[in-house]
């Protein structure tokens with residue numbers, strides 16, 4: 001499990017762990033149902049906020 005460099009929109013934390021890969025979300029909007037493309041889910045290690053990214057997103061490993 002490696003940490004990714006990014007900024008949490010809630011607490012501005014810079015560390016997150018991967019909570020899931022190739023996760024598809026489904027939902028409804030008005031009378032239409034939808035299914036998202038596979039997403040990578042990251043969870044902020046500070047506040048627990050979930051962030052979703054598609055496969056075009058790239059992260060740089062933080063050396064610490």
Ligand SMILES: [Zn+2]
Nearest residue numbers: 008011044047
């Ligand atoms: Zn956070």
